[in-house]
Amino acid sequence: MSKFKFYAVTVFALALSTLPAIFTTLAYFPLWRERGTGAFLSGFTLVLLLVAIAPILKLVRRMLASPSILFVWLFLFLTFFLLKSIADEMTVIAFVGLISNTAAALLFKFAERYR
Numbered sequence: 001m002s003k004f005k006f007y008a009v010t011v012f013a014l015a016l017s018t019l020p021a022i023f024t025t026l027a028y029f030p031l032w033r034e035r036g037t038g039a040f041l042s043g044f045t046l047v048l049l050l051v052a053i054a055p056i057l058k059l060v061r062r063m064l065a066s067p068s069i070l071f072v073w074l075f076l077f078l079t080f081f082l083l084k085s086i087a088d089e090m091t092v093i094a095f096v097g098l099i100s101n102t103a104a105a106l107l108f109k110f111a112e113r114y115r
Contacts, residue, residue: 006114009107014055017069017104021052021097028089051076052097055104070105073098 025048054069077098080090 002114006111009111013104013107017055017101018053020100024093024096070101073101
């Protein structure tokens with residue numbers, strides 16, 4: 001039963017660490033942009049989404065023991081907060097990522113108790 005609890009809490013923590021940042025990014029920036037006669041993927045949005053799924057990449061590589069992604073979100077939040085006059089949307093996205101990843105890091109540590 002404790003193995004089930006471990007996986008349940010881990011999956012919830014993984015969702016909490018990625019989904020809020022993904023949804024906030026997509027709410028502020030479109031994934032597809034139109035230019036001329038066609039549409040293309042927004043590179044900026046893709047970079048933000050890549051940062052948002054970093055916890056999944058870390059889980060796959062078995063590196064979640066280190067909460068280093070929290071420092072990435074903290075750095076982004078502070079950077080965009082200082083540049084808020086030109087990037088208010090980025091401040092919100094980085095703050096959501098920071099909060100959700102902080103809560104998820106605590107849940108990952110809690111899940112380790114069931115391992």
